[in-house]
Amino acid sequence: MKQKLEEILKNGLCEIEKVSDLKSLDEVRVTYLGKAGVLTQILRGMRDVPAEERREIGSLANSVREQIEKKLSEKWANLENEKLLADMEKEKVDITEPSKGVKRGALHPLTRFNNKFMEMCVEMGFTVIQTPEIETDYNNFEALNVPKNHPARDMQDSLYITENILLRTHTSPAQVRAMHMFKPPFKIVCPGRVYRNDDDSSHSPIFNQFEALVIDENVSLKDFMTMVKEMAVRLYGKDVKMRVRPAYFPFTEPSIEIDATCQMCGGKGCSLCKGTGFSEFFGGGIVNPRILEMAGIDSNKYSGFAFGPGIDRSVMVTNKIPNIKYLFRNDLRFLKQMR
Ligand code: DAH
DSSP states (O other): OHHHHHHHHHHHHHHHHHOOSHHHHHHHHHHHHSTTOHHHHHHHGGGGSOHHHHHHHHHHHHHHHHHHHHHHHHHHHHHHHHHHHHHHHHTOOOTTSOOOOOOOOOOOHHHHHHHHHHHHHHHTTOEEOOOOSEEEHHHHTGGGTOOTTOGGGGGSOOEESSSSEEEOSSSTHHHHHHHHHSOSSEEEEEEEEEEOSOOBTTBOSEEEEEEEEEEEETOOHHHHHHHHHHHHHHHHOTTOOEEEEEEEETTEEEEEEEEEEOTTTTTSOOTTTTTSSEEEEEEEEEEOHHHHHHTTOOTTTEEEEEEOOBOHHHHHHHHTOSOGGGGTSOOHHHHHHTO
């Protein structure tokens, strides 16, 4: 028995010494001191030891247990310390190392165009306003000289919420709101999302427009054309060419549609501009006096011009984006290419 205990001590200490990680050390602990461990087994056999030897063997067994426990805890502390040092070495940060470069975000192409257009308008003296995307039928149509059952309503497939409330189909209701907000003379521009029941590769149910309205005394088509020319030069450069076509909008009279040098081909002619070298810049005209009167503005004293460019088409052309939906999907793979 004595010999067995001494052997256990020798082997135990030796095994503890050899171990090099915490998990194996714990296994050694279980082998010797665990419930079914070697030493525990020996202590269980004590009842077979003759009475006169029991004391001696008992105290030897205790001493063996103590020595093994002590060795175990020393080794445990050592291994833990080594592990800590190794971890610290592994996680060391070299604060002098040059950075790997930060991935920078970028503005969405629509936001970039929007900012550019807004800056230009502010420089030209416009007040920027924002009006609701959920509008009354009155502001969206009636006050713009488009009564119920007017055929012009067919040009804008509308998304109604109730009989008299809809998602605005254009930013033009901002004109109506501005005429109630400001006393002439004033110049406002309103950027914003608009909604129509339209859906294919070049039409999205959501798209973006600006509405610009200038009201003053003696405003003429010539003033309008001067401003449009200035805007085209600022946006597309001084070589930009323009042409004007007659058009029809219920809220302007006369109404015109203005084309500018096609930004895809630079005016040479391409599939987008159908070989003409021009693409649509925007529609507008002289504010129909009926609109002024409906808003309580004296149309004998004041006149004005208004125009409403859509911006998605321009952004698609300048960034060579084939499908308008890409602008609204928030797909990072697309957005990364737009940086
Ligand atoms: N609201 C028109 C549309 O969405 C665009 C427009 C045309 C706006 C003429 C105007 C304007 O202010 O005078 O098609």
